[in-house]
Amino acid sequence: MQSHNQYFVPHGSYWPIVGSVGMASLLAGFASSLHGSALGSGAMVLGFGIIIFMVFGWMGQVVHESEAGTYNKQVDRSFRMSMAWFIFSEVMFFAAFFGALFYARNFSVPWLGGASNNFFTHQELWSDFKAVWPLIQMPDPSKFSVPKDIIHAWEIPAINTLCLLTSGATLTWAHWALLNNKRNQIIAGLAATIILGIIFLSLQALEYGEAYKHLDLKLSSGIYGSTFFMLTGFHGLHVTLGTIMLIVILMRVIRGHFNPENHFGFEGVAWYWHFVDVVWLGLFIFVYWL
Amino acid sequence: MKYVILIFFIFIIYSLASALYYMMKDGEGSKRMVKALTMRISLSLLLFIIIIFAFWMGWIKPTGVV
Amino acid sequence: MATTTSDVQIDIDAHDAHHGPEKGLLRWVKTTNHKDIGTLYLWFAFTMLLIGGAMAMVIRAELFQPGLQLVEPQFFNQMTTLHGLIMVFGAIMPAFVGLANWQIPLMIGAPDMALPRMNNWSFWILPFAGVMLLSTLFMKGGGPAFGWTFYAPLSTTFAPESTDFFIFAIHMLGFSSIMGAINIIATVMNMRAPDMKLMDMPLFVWTWLITAFLLIAAMPVLAGAVTMMLTDRNFGTSFFDAAGGGDPVMFQHIFWFFGHPEVYIMILPAFGVISQIIPTFARKPLFGYSSMVYATASIALLSFVVWAHHMFLTGMPIAGQMYFMYATIMISVPTGVKVFNWVTTMWRGSLTFETPMLWAIAFVILFTIGGFSGLMLGIAPADIQYHDTYFVVAHFHYVLVTGALFSIIAAVYYWLPKWCGRMYNEKLARIHFWWAVISVNVLFFPQHFLGLAGMPRRIPDYATQFADFNMISSIGGFAFGSSFLLLTYIIVSCIRSGEPIEDERVWESAKGLEWTVATPAPYHTFNEPPQKDKILSESSHVGAH
Numbered sequence: 067m068q069s070h071n072q073y074f075v076p077h078g079s080y081w082p083i084v085g086s087v088g089m090a091s092l093l094a095g096f097a098s099s100l101h102g103s104a105l106g107s108g109a110m111v112l113g114f115g116i117i118i119f120m121v122f123g124w125m126g127q128v129v130h131e132s133e134a135g136t137y138n139k140q141v142d143r144s145f146r147m148s149m150a151w152f153i154f155s156e157v158m159f160f161a162a163f164f165g166a167l168f169y170a171r172n173f174s175v176p177w178l179g180g181a182s183n184n185f186f187t188h189q190e191l192w193s194d195f196k197a198v199w200p201l202i203q204m205p206d207p208s209k210f211s212v213p214k215d216i217i218h219a220w221e222i223p224a225i226n227t228l229c230l231l232t233s234g235a236t237l238t239w240a241h242w243a244l245l246n247n248k249r250n251q252i253i254a255g256l257a258a259t260i261i262l263g264i265i266f267l268s269l270q271a272l273e274y275g276e277a278y279k280h281l282d283l284k285l286s287s288g289i290y291g292s293t294f295f296m297l298t299g300f301h302g303l304h305v306t307l308g309t310i311m312l313i314v315i316l317m318r319v320i321r322g323h324f325n326p327e328n329h330f331g332f333e334g335v336a337w338y339w340h341f342v343d344v345v346w347l348g349l350f351i352f353v354y355w356l
Numbered sequence: 357m358k359y360v361i362l363i364f365f366i367f368i369i370y371s372l373a374s375a376l377y378y379m380m381k382d383g384e385g386s387k388r389m390v391k392a393l394t395m396r397i398s399l400s401l402l403l404f405i406i407i408i409f410a411f412w413m414g415w416i417k418p419t420g421v422v
Numbered sequence: 423m424a425t426t427t428s429d430v431q432i433d434i435d436a437h438d439a440h441h442g443p444e445k446g447l448l449r450w451v452k453t454t455n456h457k458d459i460g461t462l463y464l465w466f467a468f469t470m471l472l473i474g475g476a477m478a479m480v481i482r483a484e485l486f487q488p489g490l491q492l493v494e495p496q497f498f499n500q501m502t503t504l505h506g507l508i509m510v511f512g513a514i515m516p517a518f519v520g521l522a523n524w525q526i527p528l529m530i531g532a533p534d535m536a537l538p539r540m541n542n543w544s545f546w547i548l549p550f551a552g553v554m555l556l557s558t559l560f561m562k563g564g565g566p567a568f569g570w571t572f573y574a575p576l577s578t579t580f581a582p583e584s585t586d587f588f589i590f591a592i593h594m595l596g597f598s599s600i601m602g603a604i605n606i607i608a609t610v611m612n613m614r615a616p617d618m619k620l621m622d623m624p625l626f627v628w629t630w631l632i633t634a635f636l637l638i639a640a641m642p643v644l645a646g647a648v649t650m651m652l653t654d655r656n657f658g659t660s661f662f663d664a665a666g667g668g669d670p671v672m673f674q675h676i677f678w679f680f681g682h683p684e685v686y687i688m689i690l691p692a693f694g695v696i697s698q699i700i701p702t703f704a705r706k707p708l709f710g711y712s713s714m715v716y717a718t719a720s721i722a723l724l725s726f727v728v729w730a731h732h733m734f735l736t737g738m739p740i741a742g743q744m745y746f747m748y749a750t751i752m753i754s755v756p757t758g759v760k761v762f763n764w765v766t767t768m769w770r771g772s773l774t775f776e777t778p779m780l781w782a783i784a785f786v787i788l789f790t791i792g793g794f795s796g797l798m799l800g801i802a803p804a805d806i807q808y809h810d811t812y813f814v815v816a817h818f819h820y821v822l823v824t825g826a827l828f829s830i831i832a833a834v835y836y837w838l839p840k841w842c843g844r845m846y847n848e849k850l851a852r853i854h855f856w857w858a859v860i861s862v863n864v865l866f867f868p869q870h871f872l873g874l875a876g877m878p879r880r881i882p883d884y885a886t887q888f889a890d891f892n893m894i895s896s897i898g899g900f901a902f903g904s905s906f907l908l909l910t911y912i913i914v915s916c917i918r919s920g921e922p923i924e925d926e927r928v929w930e931s932a933k934g935l936e937w938t939v940a941t942p943a944p945y946h947t948f949n950e951p952p953q954k955d956k957i958l959s960e961s962s963h964v965g966a967h
Contacts, residue, residue, distance in 0.1 A: 073533050150379065163650075355416060356362075
């Protein structure tokens with residue numbers, strides 16, 4: 067019966083153009099505020115507000131349509147595919163930054179230290195420079211914030227890893243509960259995941275504060291600081307997004323949305339969370355251990 | 357020891373990717389996705405324990421101990 | 423499903439099935455219809471093509487004679503930079519997405535794209551990004567002037583303030599491309615008529631499917647590269663600064679990891695278009711359909727492992743040079759398969775030379791010239807001579823203008839009658855073809871000689887021994903540029919007052935599901951998917967294997 071049903075092609079929608087206006091305002095405002103325009107930050111905040119408005123309006127409409135039974139199996143499959151390939155694009159975005167980390171550790175830093183056939187490069191440019199990783203003393207320290215130390219694996223990072231891994235476990239517990247239709251267990255599992263996510267973010271903020279205030283480890287601390295903060299920073303951004311999405315899902319569960327037959331929203335967000343979790347594991351391994 | 361960690365990590369990514377594949381392919385009512393995710397979280401926890409153990413045994417050292 | 427049918431469902435069925443498009447301007451802003459969005463993409467691309475073309479005219483006018491005559495060198499550099507960026511991100515890529523929007527649902531028997539609202543968003547980001555990119559020209563310090571490849575440190579330490587706007591414009595364009603690609607994958611994989619197998623799909627659909635994968639893998643890397651640029655410029659990171667342990671060469675690696683697949687993003691759909699047109703006018707099934715599919719896939723895979731052939735002169739271990747050289751040359755094998763298949767499709771066919779076919783044949787010949795000069799550039803020791811000369815300019819204009827752009831023009835001539843139900847003026851179209859194809863060769867062929875003689879690219883002035891060929895090239899450039907005025911006239915007059923066509927099959931021996939719907943194509947098509955026998959009888963490659 068369902069497969070003969072027509073594919074849902076929505077009416078015209080205002081949300082995309084609203085999103086474009088918001089995005090343009092946010093980014094143009096950001097760019098102008100970088101060059102001291104007072105108007106810029108206003109436009110940025112406005113654009114951000116418009117985007118938030120758009121996301122909730124648009125997604126609200128999708129949730130409404132979904133709960134009204136407008137989507138058949140085929141539409142569901144389109145959503146699943148697009149979520150999957152969207153996450154793949156995120157993987158490639160992170161890959162660019164992991165690539166930069168890899169390149170710095172294996173090529174640019176050793177080469178600046180004279181490795182391979184770069185003896186004269188080393189002599190000519192910064193002959194005092196010693197190639198060690200983590201790079202605390204950069205080739206030309208005068209331009210950068212030289213850190214006293216780096217963040218060690220056994221401090222907050224290990225606790226955070228445990229935090230995120232546990233959250234992955236609680237989420238999987240909720241996932242099983244959903245498939246077996248145990249409503250209370252879903253809510254408990256999701257709530258635990260959200261709390262762990264928030265703990266993670268708070269600890270991360272604490273760690274950044276520590277690095278900036280006491281260690282002088284900053285974005286401007288050479289390539290180590292650059293890769294460290296950009297990787298963990300973008301990861302933190304994704305955890306924030308994931309937490310917000312989990313909260314939305316929790317609200318929907320409390321309202322009685324989803325059942326063992328219809329729960330793409332849950333699975334999409336769950337997979338996103340697992341993805342963010344694995345990115346952290348990769349960070350933990352490659353930044354702190356290998 | 358490094359290679360053990362890397363191999364574990366590859367398996368974790370594999371189980372994560374297969375969960376994505378099942379999510380896309382199976383649609384509602386299939387349990388393959390949640391099974392793959394269970395596998396991936398178990399492997400991750402195991403890897404974390406292995407790292408702690410290897411550190412405790414002195415097989416690996418974190419970066420930054422100059 | 424019947425039990426859960428709500429009022430929303432009934433409303434949509436009643437509204438969408440029986441009504442045409444909304445009236446007025448808002449139709450285009452709100453639309454979720456793949457044909458409307460395809461039209462928007464194509465007009466946007468055409469506008470950008472004219473703007474980018476005007477910039478090219480400035481470049482050729484300055485190079486008409488040696489010495490500095492018309493523009494400041496700094497402005498000349500802004501022109502070369504924005505010409506490249508606009509043509510790549512504003513003209514060629516959106517034009518292909520526009521063709522995909524129009525054609526893919528028609529070719530696979532789908533009612534629309536898989537995610538119609540997102541489809542609208544993919545388009546409506548573009549005008550904002552385009553305006554943001556062009557606005558850099560009017561800012562303090564001028565627009566970006568570091569070439570379309572925006573190498574660090576030119577684009578970080580030494581760039582004008584407007585570069586940050588350029589960075590965000592690239593972010594927006596990339597976001598739009600990624601959403602467009604996701605939509606195309608979901609459409610092809612999920613919306614095909616249930617009886618159409620993957621290996622029944624027309625080649626245009628196949629090439630776009632593979633292109634979409636390339637986009638999803640490559641565009642986020644570009645986003646990463648410009649993000650690092652942004653933080654290097656404004657927040658003190660040192661990704662591309664050796665003083666902090668980074669490396670400007672790392673920028674080139676990251677950029678070309680995106681940049682080389684990008685080249686194939688712009689040419690694979692062109693292969694698809696040509697593979698649709700040649701069988702129609704040769705009145706034969708496409709030769710070697712499955713080998714075409716595999717060749718496309720292998721070109722796509724190889725495109726990710728050859729990026730550093732753009733960097734033979736920026737410093738790389740010798741083993742790296744050897745590897746990238748051989749890997750690059752390997753790409754000529756699947757590309758050769760394609761060219762041979764097109765030629766073999768024409769072999770002993772009953773050829774006729776309507777305008778789309780003329781453009782397709784010109785594509786095959788001229789793209790092959792561009793391919794061969796690419797092989798020359800791919801040979802590391804020879805590239806030491808060619809690198810950053812006009813030979814490179816000639817090479818990539820042969821593959822992108824007489825390759826990608828020609829295929830887009832061919833596609834428009836081929837499908838426009840179907841879209842608007844009117845025929846273009848065949849006589850004028852032929853005049854336009856010969857005008858364009860002669861002038862484009864006068865424009866770009868002498869640039870090979872200039873490059874081999876050592877004229878560097880991206881310079882506003884040059885030594886006097888290059889004067890004659892530059893003058894010839896500029897004359898060709900003005901002639902080619904003006905041919906687009908004629909093209910504009912042909913298209914507009916076709917849409918407004920072309921001779922109406924009734925036939926569903928506009929071209930006598932064209933095959934494909936798009937030729938089974940009414941002419942002009944109705945606002946909604948394939949509400950019911952086509953049946954198996956129809957799909958098979960409309961396949962342009964049955965019998966070829």
